[in-house]
Amino acid sequence: MAKDLVCNMDVDEKTAKWKTTYQGKTYYFCAPGCKAEFEENPEKYVSGNSSEHSHHGCCCGGH
Numbered sequence: 001m002a003k004d005l006v007c008n009m010d011v012d013e014k015t016a017k018w019k020t021t022y023q024g025k026t027y028y029f030c031a032p033g034c035k036a037e038f039e040e041n042p043e044k045y046v047s048g049n050s051s052e053h054s055h056h057g058c059c060c061g062g063h
Helices: 032-040 042-046
Strands: 018-022 025-029
Touching: 018 032, 025 032, 032 042
Parallel strands: none
Antiparallel strands: 018 025
């Protein structure tokens, strides 16, 4: 399982509908909103310094 860096949800790489590549690494997302948020500022999430690594109303309902 991969971790959606935007909302911290587990995402199955084999079935993920939303993914992007940044600096040669593939990142997987639970919803298109999380993918878009990541792509706006990937360094914010890749660096691990974001305080927004929690559900922010983007997508997935009950997590």
